[in-house]
Amino acid sequence: MARYDFASDNTAPAAPEAMAAIVAANSGFASGYGSDTVSARAADLVRGLLDADADVRFVTSGTAANAICCATLCQPFEAVLAHEHAHIATDETGAPGFFGHGLRIAGLPGPSGKIDPSGLAAPLAAPDQPHWQSPAALSLTNATEYGTVYSADALQALIAPVKARGYGVHLDGARLANAAAAGFDLKAIKTLGVDLLVIGGTKAGMTPTEAIVLFDKSLTRRFDARLKQGGQLPSKGRFYAAPFIGMLEDGAFVRHAGHANGMARRLAEAMPFRINHPVEANAVFVEMDEARLAALHAAGWFVYRFLDGSVRFMCSWATTESAVDELADALRRIA
């Protein structure tokens, strides 16, 4: 039987806390488009999580959420600086350019998914000229695509020169829960200069939902119209808010992510292949040739080769110790 346990963290089902909250929210009539009490309660919990007075919206797609944030911060004739392997740059079918009418994602290098701060200087210093798309924003990801985690200080070092030029900052938190479980202080975000944050619900173990957090509340003006035009203002908004209630009320959001991170460490410890990136969150990237990857597929374990050539193993809230051990056995057989 095909095993998708480690293919991604979105192959997992929703956690019981999320499902219970949806079932609980599914009662009676509610006003539409996010104006309901469930959405209000969930937004309060998000503000509590971040200890921040910010506006919060719940949307259906992380791809759209990121793209809408880019389009909010950046004109079509400008660029968003991002790690060259950021999800927005490589895995979202050009959604930022679609939602942003041609805006450019300017890729920056850096090891293990983290932007090398020294690479920021040149694009920020380049004088505006009409023949290319000058930067208007920085997009960061925490935890990164390679399962590493920025500290608040590391983010601050990247953000400060960007804000000094008056540019915007977007934080893609598709795996923010994993970063938090790895020690990243969510309450520090409000001090960093992030304008727009996307908190991933889906990969954190919810049914599909993402929260857009507008730290810069001036951006909230007509933001709902922007969401509606982009297909991201759900009429039955409570179904996108409720999972956040279930996961935030009792701490399951970070607790589950801590489990996922732990499963990645367990896998790393048993891993017979060379590990290519620090295992700080819920991913293990390893060196594996095509023949061995084919053998792993043949054994029923579906995982993918990533942009850097590594094979990626993702853990989630639903990953079990026994699954890790089974996979480790399989890996040892083909190593």
Add this chain to the structure above:
Amino acid sequence: MARYDFASDNTAPAAPEAMAAIVAANSGFASGYGSDTVSARAADLVRGLLDADADVRFVTSGTAANAICCATLCQPFEAVLAHEHAHIATDETGAPGFFGHGLRIAGLPGPSGKIDPSGLAAPLAAPDQPHWQSPAALSLTNATEYGTVYSADALQALIAPVKARGYGVHLDGARLANAAAAGFDLKAIKTLGVDLLVIGGTKAGMTPTEAIVLFDKSLTRRFDARLKQGGQLPSKGRFYAAPFIGMLEDGAFVRHAGHANGMARRLAEAMPFRINHPVEANAVFVEMDEARLAALHAAGWFVYRFLDGSVRFMCSWATTESAVDELADALRRIA
């Protein structure tokens, strides 16, 4: 206490069949982006509902679904013909122009939300000229925004001249269930020349989900990339497919819509205000002045004045006889 029962058909919770299906689907790991077995099963059921060999995708937003269909059938320098009060023309914040990069919705008149066939002739006959956006597609809605229902013959009369010119056809079925419950034969759609159909799950009583049906399978090429770029290819696709399983497997889809239509008839029978459009589906539109609408609001019943000046009452799967009777009492008191 505020009553949203009649404000829209999306203020209702999800029906038990939909919720049960979601809970049932929430088990084990599943491959992503609609490649899972739940999505496959749901697509089969949609094909069965329509008795058609078509491709099916499940997305999160009716607004996005409609806009993506328009963009699939129409270039930016072209126009989609639609009723002047169609949802895509008046209630989606210009989403077709956003997803379609400036494409125009060309509004056509007609009573009670139905396009007057005689109004089609002129735009179809107008010669192409470079200064305006010539039509490339027709968008129809069934049931209409005014709660009326096209027969298959009526749709055929509108579609035939459009197909004769080689243009595309989109059918917005946000309330297709209500049309079906009113006697519209869903199995006839495949004979009508519809290229792209959106079946509304949300208003039919599901958790948020919509099905895009590609009758013209040539349009399926790279359609998933189109969806992904537009933020409409959910990673955990089973949560958008499952409600269709729950609602289609045992006929709840049309059965619940029949209940909603029945509640609208019950309300119409008790209605002390003049009814402005035939009550064929789940809506009742009435003549009501501002003072009386304010009195109704003051009594706790939230309903809205519509584009034609009528006040709209929507029923849903969850509308109860007693709620209708309570509302009717309230209406009689202010009439």
Add this chain to the structure above:
Amino acid sequence: MARYDFASDNTAPAAPEAMAAIVAANSGFASGYGSDTVSARAADLVRGLLDADADVRFVTSGTAANAICCATLCQPFEAVLAHEHAHIATDETGAPGFFGHGLRIAGLPGPSGKIDPSGLAAPLAAPDQPHWQSPAALSLTNATEYGTVYSADALQALIAPVKARGYGVHLDGARLANAAAAGFDLKAIKTLGVDLLVIGGTKAGMTPTEAIVLFDKSLTRRFDARLKQGGQLPSKGRFYAAPFIGMLEDGAFVRHAGHANGMARRLAEAMPFRINHPVEANAVFVEMDEARLAALHAAGWFVYRFLDGSVRFMCSWATTESAVDELADALRRIA
């Protein structure tokens, strides 16, 4: 032989002053993209014409200039208010929506191409709501599409409530020269709250060129990148600037327009058909049935039926008295 004299004011050749300036500018090497001395000189002359400290750019297309102005002032999820028969609304193939990524042109009524001030109140007062595109800017046209001319006071009355809400203002001056020749004070524009003005060179008798005037200089930031991305930053910029030098240095700009306006008056005086709009600039709109229009075409005179059903006759700098008289004779024969 076919006569296009009265078909439009863009069927005329370029005036000798414009051509002489191009020939004069065509000497030696020049730096590119508007950084040359010819462009600088022309910008000075435009500032002098308007008695305003504004930034000026020379572009190739009035359609693009207007669309880029709209996109500068208005987000995709917003709307530009304009007369329902404004050129941007009816004759530019949806260019504002294309350059503005789905922005809406919201048409306002008013006699003879002028917006009725009373029609502005409702859209300006409507509360923001996410389901429709709220206004963000007002677009005006002077002289209007119907050959009428706003006074500065009339513009002020329309602009004041718009600026009071913080919205932007665009003035389409495709026929600004004709307005000036009719008495409109160009030096008053700077006091009116116009943010972006397009001065038509083409219809004024130049080779193709339009000037964008940025009264709000904060909009100039990265505007050249916007122009370049939109195909409107000509490398050999001097060829778009030079005609303005030729036409502004000696007053030919307004003088030629005065001639065009005079020819329209001459035609109006001889006109055997009912005139539908005040003849204040260079156009005469008349009531004419299809048979008579066909007869006129058969006689070799190409003119067009306009949006309001009138047949339109346009005069230009190149229209001769004898041509007017010939046309008047032809009209009398078919009247």
Add this chain to the structure above:
Amino acid sequence: MARYDFASDNTAPAAPEAMAAIVAANSGFASGYGSDTVSARAADLVRGLLDADADVRFVTSGTAANAICCATLCQPFEAVLAHEHAHIATDETGAPGFFGHGLRIAGLPGPSGKIDPSGLAAPLAAPDQPHWQSPAALSLTNATEYGTVYSADALQALIAPVKARGYGVHLDGARLANAAAAGFDLKAIKTLGVDLLVIGGTKAGMTPTEAIVLFDKSLTRRFDARLKQGGQLPSKGRFYAAPFIGMLEDGAFVRHAGHANGMARRLAEAMPFRINHPVEANAVFVEMDEARLAALHAAGWFVYRFLDGSVRFMCSWATTESAVDELADALRRIA
């Protein structure tokens, strides 16, 4: 005095043949938007130049022309393959993504501006998947950005596998005249599978104008509406067509380019710095450090450092032998 002679080939004035044709075309009234007899005559001459039965349009901007071609051949969720240093990829402010609503330019490597054929195989073979933008077209440039020239055979080798997959082909001929003067057979283009060609007038010594050649005439349907919406359907079309008449009637188009190429060779022969790319057309790229480039600027010669780190010298129809010799002297002094 600042010298722009070698900064670009668009710093030159227009050639006498082009100017004479414009002056000649500036007579009498003409129908608008490319329907005039001057435009028809110029299109005939372009067809003659290419010995091809193709549709021809004259537009104002090479950037827009290229971007519109990309948008014609490629959907927003697709990609255009191009050399990584192609003008559309690096020097047009993201215009293809703007006109193409997010389409991606996928850069391919290759020496001296020519795509390495071996680099095409991987993107063409990659299976469609929804998370990235699959290729839909190939864009080629001849002469290239580095002043090298593809032979017809070399183009054929790149185009054949692309057409085999049913994808489109765009040829950016901003310097097609220089390629022709270097021996590239313009009459061979029609056999190569090029769908859309842009012939540069501006860099060839005309006033601003570019010709779009539609070899695939099925693409002409509603193309004028596409141009109009994109601000590229000039009302006074004769001014964009006339220069082609002047330059094609007597062979000046290729003759002048031959002169420009010869000047580049003359400069190359005298060049004291290392030349980085074969000098096959009108450009010389050399190795020069910052101090020496600054010295050159200080001596009044404006030239630019290019993407590959070279300093670029461009020649044009207007470059004189004495200017080349003066420059060579200056270079020797700082070498």
